[in-house]
Amino acid sequence: MAWLSAFKFRLNTLGIVLIPVCIAIDWAGHAIASGLRLPLFLDSIGTILGGILAGPWVGGLAGFITNLISSGTIDPIWQRQPRGWIGIWILCFLVASIGSTPLNIGLYQGQSGIPFGDAIYTALVNAHFPTWIAAYVDEAAVDLPDKLITALVAVLIYQGLPRRYRALFRLYQPDDDAEGERSPARA
Amino acid sequence: MARGLSLYAEGSSPLHRAHPLTKATLTLCAIGLAFILPSWPLVLGVGVALLSLLAAAGVLRRFLFVAAGLLVPITLLLALVQSLANPHNQTVILPLGPLAVHREGLYIGLLAALRIADLVAATFLFSFTTRPADLAEALMQRGLSPRFGYVIQSALQIIPQSLETADRIRDAQRARGLETEGPLPRRARAFIPLLLPLVLSALVATQERAMALEVRGFGLKVGRLARYRIPDSLGQRVLRWGLALAVVAALAARLRGWL
Amino acid sequence: MTPVIAMAAARYRYPETDHDALGPVDLAIGPGEWVGVVGPTNAGKSTLCYVIIGLAPQFFGGRLRGEVSVFGSPTASQPVNERSRRAGLLFQNPFTQLSGARERVDEEVAFGPEAHGLPQAEVEERVAEALRLTGLQDLRARHPLDLSGGQLQRLALAALLAMRPELLLLDEPTSQLDPAGSRALFDVLRGLHAAGTTIVMVEHRLEAVAAMCPRVIALGEGRLLADGAPAEVFNRPEVQASAGIPAFARLAALVGKGPPLPVTFESAVEALRG
Numbered sequence: 261m262a263w264l265s266a267f268k269f270r271l272n273t274l275g276i277v278l279i280p281v282c283i284a285i286d287w288a289g290h291a292i293a294s295g296l297r298l299p300l301f302l303d304s305i306g307t308i309l310g311g312i313l314a315g316p317w318v319g320g321l322a323g324f325i326t327n328l329i330s331s332g333t334i335d336p337i338w339q340r341q342p343r344g345w346i347g348i349w350i351l352c353f354l355v356a357s358i359g360s361t362p363l364n365i366g367l368y369q370g371q372s373g374i375p376f377g378d379a380i381y382t383a384l385v386n387a388h389f390p391t392w393i394a395a396y397v398d399e400a401a402v403d404l405p406d407k408l409i410t411a412l413v414a415v416l417i418y419q420g421l422p423r424r425y426r427a428l429f430r431l432y433q434p435d436d437d438a439e440g441e442r443s444p445a446r447a
Numbered sequence: 448m449a450r451g452l453s454l455y456a457e458g459s460s461p462l463h464r465a466h467p468l469t470k471a472t473l474t475l476c477a478i479g480l481a482f483i484l485p486s487w488p489l490v491l492g493v494g495v496a497l498l499s500l501l502a503a504a505g506v507l508r509r510f511l512f513v514a515a516g517l518l519v520p521i522t523l524l525l526a527l528v529q530s531l532a533n534p535h536n537q538t539v540i541l542p543l544g545p546l547a548v549h550r551e552g553l554y555i556g557l558l559a560a561l562r563i564a565d566l567v568a569a570t571f572l573f574s575f576t577t578r579p580a581d582l583a584e585a586l587m588q589r590g591l592s593p594r595f596g597y598v599i600q601s602a603l604q605i606i607p608q609s610l611e612t613a614d615r616i617r618d619a620q621r622a623r624g625l626e627t628e629g630p631l632p633r634r635a636r637a638f639i640p641l642l643l644p645l646v647l648s649a650l651v652a653t654q655e656r657a658m659a660l661e662v663r664g665f666g667l668k669v670g671r672l673a674r675y676r677i678p679d680s681l682g683q684r685v686l687r688w689g690l691a692l693a694v695v696a697a698l699a700a701r702l703r704g705w706l
Numbered sequence: 707m708t709p710v711i712a713m714a715a716a717r718y719r720y721p722e723t724d725h726d727a728l729g730p731v732d733l734a735i736g737p738g739e740w741v742g743v744v745g746p747t748n749a750g751k752s753t754l755c756y757v758i759i760g761l762a763p764q765f766f767g768g769r770l771r772g773e774v775s776v777f778g779s780p781t782a783s784q785p786v787n788e789r790s791r792r793a794g795l796l797f798q799n800p801f802t803q804l805s806g807a808r809e810r811v812d813e814e815v816a817f818g819p820e821a822h823g824l825p826q827a828e829v830e831e832r833v834a835e836a837l838r839l840t841g842l843q844d845l846r847a848r849h850p851l852d853l854s855g856g857q858l859q860r861l862a863l864a865a866l867l868a869m870r871p872e873l874l875l876l877d878e879p880t881s882q883l884d885p886a887g888s889r890a891l892f893d894v895l896r897g898l899h900a901a902g903t904t905i906v907m908v909e910h911r912l913e914a915v916a917a918m919c920p921r922v923i924a925l926g927e928g929r930l931l932a933d934g935a936p937a938e939v940f941n942r943p944e945v946q947a948s949a950g951i952p953a954f955a956r957l958a959a960l961v962g963k964g965p966p967l968p969v970t971f972e973s974a975v976e977a978l979r980g
Contacts, residue, residue, distance in 0.1 A: 273666055273787075274657040274765070276594050280602035280806070281653045284609035285646055291610050292641045295617065296627055296634045309646065325602060378524060382532040382546070394532075416639060417646055423722075580809065593821065600807035608851075655802035658761055663805075663865060664790040669823030 275318045282310035282322035289413075300406050308414035453603060454574035462504040462576045466679040467585040469687055473500075474573040476690040481565035483697045487554075490561050497568040506575040514567055522560035529556030579603045585677055594666055609645065616644050708778045710873050710904045711735040711758055716772035718757050723768075728753045728928045730772060735906065737872070740899045742919035742936070743908040744949040750928040751908040755875045758906070759795045760786045776873065790818065793873040794866030798881050800858035803865075804850050811853070812837065812846040815864045822869070836864040840894050856887020863894060874898065876907045880914075892918060912952040916940060916969040924949050937973070941966045 285306025293302040307326060311319025380401055384394035462470065481493050501507045529552040530536070536549035580600065587596040620640055621627060627637045660666075717729030728750040735741055743751050756762040760781040763770045774781045777792060797803050808814040815836050819829040837843045840860040845853065853861060859879060866874065876895075880888035892914060899905055899918075909915045915922055916936040924931040924945040931948065932939040939945055940952055951959075954974035955967035961978060968974040 271594075273661050274654070276598060276666075277601070277653050277657040277660065279598050280605045281649045283602045284605045285642075285649060287606050288609045288613045288645055289642055291613055292617070292638060295613075296637055296641075298631075298635060298638065302638075305642070321598070325598070378528050382528050384532075390534075413639065413642070417643055420639075420643055421647070421650070597805070597807050601805070604806055604809070652802045655797060655799055656804075656806060658765055659797055659803040659862070660805060661761065661765060661786045662759060662790055662795045663818040664787045664821040664869070667787050667821055667823070669821075 271317055275314050278310055278314055278318055279322045279325070282306035282318065283326050285309060286322065286326040300409055302406070302410055302413065304407070304410050305414050305417070308411060309417060312414060312418050453579045454571070455578050456506050456509060456575045458505050458576065460504045460576070462500065462572070464678065465576075466677055466683050467577050467582040468589070469679075469683045470573050470577055471582070472687040472690050474569040476694045477569040477572075478566050479694040480697055481562045481569075483694065483701050485701060487558050487561060490558065490565060494561065494565045494568060497565060497572060501568065501572055501575075504572070504576050506571075509575065510568065510571050514564070514571065517567060518560070518564050521563055522557070525560045525563075526553055526556040529553065529559070581677060588677070597665070609649065612645055612648070613641065617641055620644075707736060709734040709736050710739075710777060711906070712773070712775045712778075713757075714773040716757065716774045717770070718753060718762050719769045720753075720762075721767040721769075726928055728757060731928075731930055733923070733930065733933070735904065737904055738899075738902050739921055740895075740905045740919050741907070742915035742922045743906060743925060744910070744912060744915055744922060744939075744945075745925035745931075746948045746950075748927075749925040749948070751925055752877050753928070754925065755795055755877045755906070755908060757781070759793060759875055760784065760789055761795075787821075790869055790871075791822065792869075792871055793875065794869060794871040795875040795877065796859070796863055796866060796879050798878045800855050800862060800882060803862040804858070809849055810846070811842060811848050811850055811861055814850055814861060815868050818865055818869050832868045832870070836867040839867055839897065840864040841890065854887070856883045856890055859883060859887065859891055860894065863891070867898075871903070873904045874906070876905070876909075878908050878910060880909065880911060888914070912940070912950055912969075913954065913971070916952045916954075917971065936969050937966060940969045 283306060286303050287306075289305040290301060290303035293300055303326065304323060307319050307323035310322045378398060381394045381398040384397060477493055477497055481490055484490055484493065498507065501510050530540075530548045530550075531543075531546050531552065533549070533552035533555055535555065536552045538550040539547045540550050540553070541548040583591075583596045583600050586599075587593055617627065620637075625637055625640055626633050627641075628634070711733065712735075713731050713733040715730045715732060717726045717731070719726045731754070743754060745751050753762060756766070757770065757774055758776060758781070760776075762768060764782075764786050770782070776789070781789075805814060805817050808817060812833050815833045816829050819832050824832070833846075834843075837846055840863055842857065842860055842864055845857065850858065850861060859882075863879075874895075879891055883891065888911070895905060895907070896918065907915070907919065919936060921934065922936045922939040923933050924939055924942070926944065926948045932942050932945050936952075940955060951967070952969045954971055955969050958967050958974050958977050963977050968977040
């Protein structure tokens with residue numbers, strides 16, 4: 261179960277400095293998407309990129325703080341990313357949609373606030389579906405395309421980075437390898 | 448050059464001078480009460496109290512200006528959707544083809560909108576009267592690790608800077624022939640060429656910054672002494688505890704069915 | 707007298723590379739010396755700084771062999787952030803050295819002392835002293851991003867000086883500065899040298915190195931090519947071929963003045979007159 265080691269809490273200076281940078285990339289991504297008038301939020305690219313580069317704690321903290329700052333509410337989205345971009349997409353989508361739904365139910369009577377999603381909500385409730393299902397589908401319908409594209413973009417950017425950055429930030433490597441070469445995570 | 452991200456509005460009202468944790472407690476308790484209290488007069492009462500605090504801090508007009516853009520669409524959407532589609536709907540006010548506007552849903556939607564308005568007012572009250580640096584400092588004096596204080600302080604500065612950088616990259620890429628107008632696929636193709644340079648330079652900077660911080664002693668586990676005094680008082684401490692207790696009491700009362 | 711820096715058969719290799727970036731190197735630097743480090747790109751000059759301060763291997767990973775001691779203790783025995791009490795490293799880029807978390811020059815300088823948990827009064831005293839040493843007192847209330855490149859580099863230096871380091875490493879500190887900025891920085895260094903700080907300075911402005919550093923080390927492909935006085939080092943053919951020749955020496959050579967070539971302004975004037 262080597263992949264479980266990825267979740268051990270390990271945060272060195274590089275990881276700490278990376279968190280605000282991921283937040284900044286989140287915002288820049290969103291700003292660029294708005295500037296290009298694309299019909300998506302794309303406000304989580306930095307979070308996911310941070311998760312790919314440096315593991316779930318950096319990604320999670322960055323995502324958490326981005327949400328804190330942008331919405332003014334506390335939205336407990338922990339984004340954990342195993343490798344493989346389909347996995348990333350499905351996981352983010354599940355976490356984002358499941359994480360947001362209770363919040364939506366508590367604050368917004370189950371609505372997501374996006375007209376297209378809320379229209380689905382309306383239809384479902386009138387068809388006598390329980391509120392929480394309607395709320396989830398509402399949120400999910402909005403999150404599905406957004407998180408898919410976000411994950412895709414993040415992975416594309418990661419592939420476009422020079423190799424040494426990928427090694428440098430890799431906080432979730434197992435400790436010292438056989439040769440005694442110290443991995444940066446030990447710093 | 449962009450400065451730190453903050454809504455702070457200069458001023459010298461008692462609210463501005465209050466300790467950041469007092470204001471944070473006030474905001475969180477107001478939000479708590481707004482969602483715990485069950486009837487609309489009580490929720491409205493919280494809202495009125497917040498509005499008068501906003502006025503006392505001299506930021507009421509600023510708030511109304513900013514909040515209108517946020518709250519009007521939310522209210523309309525909530526009122527509309529809930530009146531059409533809430534499980535408690537019974538009494539029809541206005542039939543609309545296959546759907547109908549119901550009184551119960553309308554009430555529920557408007558009450559939800561009122562709560563959100565309270566939340567927004569409370570959050571803005573905090574943001575307008577508190578310098579982010581003061582909040583970070585207050586938290587660190589109370590024991591927040593300086594490493595996480597750093598994350599907050601750095602995020603607040605780095606976000607506006609990165610937005611500026613994004614603009615500069617856009618201008619540079621456009622000068623090189625990148626198309627940012629036109630049909631959707633063309634605009635979508637411009638996304639990565641606009642974001643990638645920013646990510647690359649940000650990562651280089653991250654490595655160098657982390658090295659420079661280490662060399663200056665970042666992350667040492669020593670007690671962090673106060674950088675500057677943020678005035679606090681017994682009265683404020685009492686107020687903070689009082690507010691927290693009020694919320695707990697309201698919650699207990701609600702759970703017991705007294706409210 | 708314990709050397710400030712002692713390296714014996716030191717070698718360092720970055721992770722995922724197949725050759726040593728530095729080494730083997732034998733080197734001893736005593737207290738109060740001002741040593742210039744010259745060499746072509748990728749000669750290992752920056753790596754030398756990272757190894758001395760401990761970033762290599764603690765920050766980068768990779769493999770360090772041989773002995774590297776600073777102030778008598780091996781670099782591996784202390785985390786980099788603790789070492790900051792006695793040694794500092796100034797990087798090339800004025801912008802990325804900023805913490806990014808402070809909105810005033812004096813708060814930026816206070817970052818280090820605060821991180822070390824010093825009492826408030828002492829922090830203020832050190833900040834005032836560091837600002838005075840670097841000539842930035844008048845700018846103490848400004849936002850760091852309002853400063854010019856040269857001023858920012860002095861700010862970064864002030865931030866290091868607030869810790870009162872006995873050893874100061876500088877990695878191409880003037881490469882992004884204009885001549886006025888460089889001059890201002892070198893003035894500060896001269897003052898520090900006079901006060902007894904040990905300085906190791908990687909610089910590509912060979913004229914400055916020849917003029918200010920009593921001792922010069924030339925690196926090539928990770929190894930020491932020469933170690934001695936500037937006039938001696940810059941007259942070695944292998945150094946001239948890799949690190950280059952100070953402008954005055956080149957001038958003198960053009961005019962036909964034979965080896966040894968003068969390497970500083972004054973000695974060149976002497977030679978050209980005679």
